[in-house]
Amino acid sequence: MTAVAGPVSAERIPRAASSRLLWLRERGMGASVLVATISSAFGAVLLTATGYLAAILRADPYIGQSEVLAAVLIILSIILTGVAVYVAAIVTANTFSTVVAGRTRRIALMRLIGASARSQRAEVARQGLVVGVIGAVLGLVVGTAISAAGIALAELLLGIDDVGYGVVQGVLVIPAIIVALTTWAAAWVGSRRVLSVTPLQALGGSVEATHESLAGHRARNAGAIGLFAAGAALLAAGIALGLLTPLGVVVAFVGGLLSFTGLVLGSTLIMPPVLRLVGRLFGRSATSRLAAENALRYPERSSRMAIGVVIGVTLVTMFAVALETVKSVVTASAGGQVDTEFNTIIDTFAGIMMGLVAVSAVIAAVGLVNLLTIGVVQRRRELGLLRSLGLSTGQVRHMVLLEAAHITIAAVATGLVLGTAYGWAGAQSLLGSVQVPPLWQSPTFVAPAVPWIPVLLIVVATAVLTLVAAVVPTRLATRVAPVEALAD
Helix, strand or coil: CHHHHHHHHHHHHHHHHHHHCHHHHCCCHHHHHHHHHHHHHHHHHHHHHHHHHHHHHHHCCCCCCCHHHHHHHHHHHHHHHHHHHHHHHHHHHHHHHHHHHHCHHHHHHHHHCCCCHHHHHHHHHHHHHHHHHHHHHHHHHHHHHHHHHHHHHHHHHCCCCCCCCCCCCHHHHHHHHHHHHHHHHHHHHHCHHHHHCCHHHHHCCCCCCCHHHHCCCHHHHHHHHHHHHHHHHHHHHHHHHCCCCCCHHHHHHHHHHHHHHHHHHCHHHHHHHHHHHHHHHHCCCHHHHHHHHHHHHCHHHHHHHHHHHHHHHHHHHHHHHHHHHHHHHHHHHCCCCCCHHHHHHHHHHHHHHHHHHHHHHHHHHHHHHHHHHHHHHHCHHHHHHHHHCCCCHHHHHHHHHHHHHHHHHHHHHHHHHHHHHHHHHHHHHHHCCCCECCCCECCCCCCCCCCHHHHHHHHHHHHHHHHHHHHHHHHHHHCCCHHHHHCC
16 A cells, blocks of 8 residues: 555655646746846846956055945945846736736635635735745846856956956845845735735626726825825925035935836826827727727726836936936036047946946836736737627737837837936936036036937837737737637
8 A cells, every 4th residue: 555655645746846836837927037037137247247346446556445436336236236126126016916917716716715815915925936036046147157257258358357356256145135025025015906806706807907996096196196296305305405515416316216106106197198198199990999998998007017118218218318418518518529538438338327227128128028918818808809899810910019009109208208307307416516627617507418319219129119019919819719718
């Protein structure tokens, strides 16, 4: 008996273990792992680059004792890593919110047989922790490998002497731990809708919150408005303080962070009017009207898709406008002629910063592709009904593509406006009291300078993103058989 029972139990153990991880195959989980991986790798690469540059500075006999440069490098790496983790957290929370919306019926069935809402939410949070740990470990490995290759390439191409900097260091674990914990917290936040799922919903399907139900979220909307108002007040105070001291940029930074967080939390209040305005640009054909109405019917889903792109575009535009404004102020102070070396330094720094900030835009792009795909999968019945009513495969594909374009255009327009405003506020609060050489005059007022080439690149990149993001959803949408979809 024991000889027979032994092999059977040995087979059941790995099967049971593997079945507990089947949820990793669910749409959305792979992209969440990718987001965590990118964030963790980015943090590891930034910390390594910062440490390596500090080692080079220490080896220099002239500036080796400069603690200011080392502090600036550390602060810069922390800020950029924090920005990437912030964007990743929002994308992850939105992903898990969408996944939970798709599990409404299953969660309701579990409630029907006695499971509590809190136990279901705890399960989603545990899944978020597993996703975060997997992504953090993968990112740590990838980031360490990229850092080692980058240092070797720099030493080879730039002729930098070996400064004795070891790539593998314990400090690299810090961003990995932060990413894992942030993903866990984001999954917990994104799963809050589990608490409102009732057993009666087991008889229905997976339904997103409508505009009418969102109007009842008064506490969240009030919190978003409060955060935005407090942030806007601090932003204005930072600009005013910047006329007296450059430290006004610190107050403006805090105000910008609070106000933008308020905008993110209140995205369901902000994005629908923008989506409605953009929807008028697509004409009055049946597919165009369907695409516009789909974006407005469930504003929570559309806002989740758009807000990640808004964040990415805002960040890139903000840094571009701030750096271009600084450059224009110095150019005006110099009488229109700026030293070529100074221009080269500013342009190089701008290129590096744009490249680093672009990582956050990539994370946002992954979120858009992911949410569009999940949205199409969860709308099988709707798409099947449209097919049964006479819409052709081409019309369904056109509708999904227009939805992606609709959301992306609205997000880009919003991001460009916000990025320009925040970029100018940062430059004004920093330069308002600075006497810029060679005329040594305090500018007091800094006119915003918009770098049109980067803005054009942002528009082109997001146009490409729309096409790429819509490839998988459109293929899935056209594969839906009407009879099969209506039977779900």
